[in-house]
Amino acid sequence: MIHVKTRASFGAVAAATALLAVSGCSATAPVDDSADKTSVTLENCGTESTFQRPIEKVVATSNAANIGTILRVGGLDRLAAVVLNTNNDAVMDSMFGPGIADVPHLDGTITMETILGKQADLVVGSYSGLFKGASGVTPESLQSNNIDAYVISDSCRQSAAADSALGTMGPWDALRADVTNYGKLFGTEDTAAQAQTELDSRLARLESAPDAADKPKVLIYDSGEEDLYTSGGNGAPNGIIDAAGGTNVFADVDNTWFKASWETVAKSEPDVIVIMDYKKSADEVQGKIDAIKSREGLRDLDAVKQNRFVVLPLAMFTSGFPNIYGAEQLRAKIEEFGLAPSSSIDWTTAPSA
Numbered sequence: 001m002i003h004v005k006t007r008a009s010f011g012a013v014a015a016a017t018a019l020l021a022v023s024g025c026s027a028t029a030p031v032d033d034s035a036d037k038t039s040v041t042l043e044n045c046g047t048e049s050t051f052q053r054p055i056e057k058v059v060a061t062s063n064a065a066n067i068g069t070i071l072r073v074g075g076l077d078r079l080a081a082v083v084l085n086t087n088n089d090a091v092m093d094s095m096f097g098p099g100i101a102d103v104p105h106l107d108g109t110i111t112m113e114t115i116l117g118k119q120a121d122l123v124v125g126s127y128s129g130l131f132k133g134a135s136g137v138t139p140e141s142l143q144s145n146n147i148d149a150y151v152i153s154d155s156c157r158q159s160a161a162a163d164s165a166l167g168t169m170g171p172w173d174a175l176r177a178d179v180t181n182y183g184k185l186f187g188t189e190d191t192a193a194q195a196q197t198e199l200d201s202r203l204a205r206l207e208s209a210p211d212a213a214d215k216p217k218v219l220i221y222d223s224g225e226e227d228l229y230t231s232g233g234n235g236a237p238n239g240i241i242d243a244a245g246g247t248n249v250f251a252d253v254d255n256t257w258f259k260a261s262w263e264t265v266a267k268s269e270p271d272v273i274v275i276m277d278y279k280k281s282a283d284e285v286q287g288k289i290d291a292i293k294s295r296e297g298l299r300d301l302d303a304v305k306q307n308r309f310v311v312l313p314l315a316m317f318t319s320g321f322p323n324i325y326g327a328e329q330l331r332a333k334i335e336e337f338g339l340a341p342s343s344s345i346d347w348t349t350a351p352s353a
Contacts, residue, residue: 042181045156046168051122051148055185056080059120061110062129064088065236065320066152069178070124071096072195072321074188079103080118083110083130087279088315095325109135112145122148122185126155127166128257150185153177154236154256154319166256167234172203172243174319175236195321202324205351206243206331209343216339218246218330219270219303221288222314223278227259236319237274244330245340246272266297271339273303274330276314285311308337 041050057080060067064084070076071092081104084092089101106114110130115123115137123142125131131138131151139149154174157164169177176196183192218241222229231237232253241248249268250260275288289309293299302308310333316326332347334340 040184042184045151051185055122057120058122059115059118060124062126063152063318064315065318065322068322069320070182073179073182074191075186078186080120081106085279091313091315095322111135112137120147124150126152127157128155152319165254171236171239199324206327210341211245212340215247216271216334217249218272219249220274222276227261228265230260231257236323237317240323240327243327245334262295270303272308274310276317277311278314
């Protein structure tokens with residue numbers, strides 16, 4: 001089990017870097033562009049992996065917040081397609097500026113045919129998403145098609161087993177790894193370094209906020225009807241809750257995302273319930289709140305009686321740079337509920353440099 005206590009702050013939004021030029025073709029003979037290719041070796045999920053550069057056509061899947069990381073390090077112009085609900089475009093714009101709406105959005109099952117159709121030279125995915133292999137797309141199958149694969153760092157497997165628990169590093173360290181690696185992959189190391197500085201500054205500001213004597217217990221409600229899909233001690237939400245001054249009710253579960261029974265949820269007695277907004281329909285959030293209020297064992301919790309619900313976009317709570325925004329917004333709500341001392345910090349503004 002990974003237990004990491006850290007926190008972070010704001011900073012300038014990065015400008016997207018220009019694409020690397022690829023040599024043209026001669027009218028008389030084909031040009032060997034291998035001279036324009038370089039490679040970069042970096043550590044991804046504990047393995048030294050070599051990637052070919054320039055990387056110009058990225059298909060980013062599995063994790064909306066990770067798309068935010070790519071945007072923050074200057075990778076907008078590298079995106080050939082993303083798996084992102086278009087209703088989340090405005091969420092991304094609010095954090096990283098406009099542009100994501102112009103990138104093709106994929107929907108439905110992502111197959112190898114989908115990826116080949118985008119002429120991808122890099123596919124980003126997770127072992128909790130695309131790389132589980134349900135559609136036949138895995139890092140190995142991509143390699144056999146001469147396409148590089150990058151595994152989002154918070155989804156690294158703890159063993160080689162296909163059903164291995166996920167999470168080999170703390171949530172903020174997983175984000176730092178992705179920021180650094182994307183900077184190397186896209187040739188935007190300076191922008192990535194600025195992003196690291198911003199992240200650490202904003203975490204430090206959260207760390208400076210006073211804690212309650214008894215930290216509020218926080219439940220993540222992602223989805224589910226027969227049981228609850230939530231997040232354990234290795235997932236990004238655990239780092240977000242910790243940075244905001246709370247305690248994840250499932251911090252002792254050695255996994256990233258998992259299913260919990262409603263009985264277990266009720267016994268956890270959360271003080272705050274965070275509702276993940278997928279932004280798929282107008283009644284989605286209210287449906288989740290109504291589901292909680294209708295369940296015996298949950299409707300009598302103080303958190304439910306006092307409506308201590310916090311609604312935040314899922315795009316802030318999967319692993320990625322938007323996590324720091326999620327932590328700040330959650331901290332603001334915890335203070336508003338009177339569950340943590342007032343910090344006198346305006347969490348909607350950037351900290352001073």
